[in-house]
Amino acid sequence: MSHSASLRLSLLLMRISIFTVMLMWALDKFINPSHSAKVFEKFYFMAGLESSIMAIIASIELVILAGFIxxxxxxxxxxxxxxxxxxxxxxxxxxxxxxxxxxxxxxxAAWPMLAGCLMLYLLREDDRLLSLNK
Structure with missing residues (x-):
């Protein structure tokens, strides 16, 4: 496999894996909004978020994730x-x-995922395998 083919495959696999994790987080906001509200309160200091707000946040995340994948x-x-x-x-x-x-x-585990997100952003022009924007 050529270097460029290896790079494109690696970037695709990274994109799919990051998408999978973030998709689960977005779906959690729909499926278990009380859990998501607790996470927002503990880590982002945003208390009292209702399930309707969680659904709006999750919907926005899903649109971004659709573009990402x-x-x-x-x-x-x-x-x-x-x-x-x-x-x-x-x-x-x-x-x-x-x-x-x-x-x-x-x-x-968040740190290697963060590194993967940064890598994908920096190499976004090379991430062309199964990408609609070639």
């Missing part, structure tokens, strides 16, 4: 995904300070 509007969609992951990663700083308490070790 389809590889369209890359500058915008890849940037928003990167920003969302950056905020999510940095807002969990307390969990990094006590990694062996409870399930805090799981939060460290």
């Amino acid at each position: 389809l590889g369209i509007y890359k500058r915008l969609c890849y940037a928003v995904v990167l920003i969302l992951q950056t905020v999510s990663t940095l807002s969990s700083y307390q969990q990094y300070l006590s990694p062996f308490d409870g399930s805090h070790l799981l939060f460290f």
Whole structure:
């Protein structure tokens, strides 16, 4: 496999894996809005978000994620995904300070995902495999 083919395949697999994780987070806002509201309260200091607000946030996320997985509007969609992951990663700083308490070790998985989001943003022009915007 050529270098460019390997790069395109790697970028596609990274895009699919990041999409999968973020899709689950978006769906959680529809399926379990009370859980999402607790997450927003604890990590983003936004208390009292109702299920209708969660549904609106999730709907916006799904539109962005659709563009992301389809590889369209890359500058915008890849940037928003990167920003969302950056905020999510940095807002969990307390969990990094006590990694062996409870399930805090799981939060460290956010860092390679953040690196993957940054990589996709920086290499967005090379991410052409199964992309509608070639």
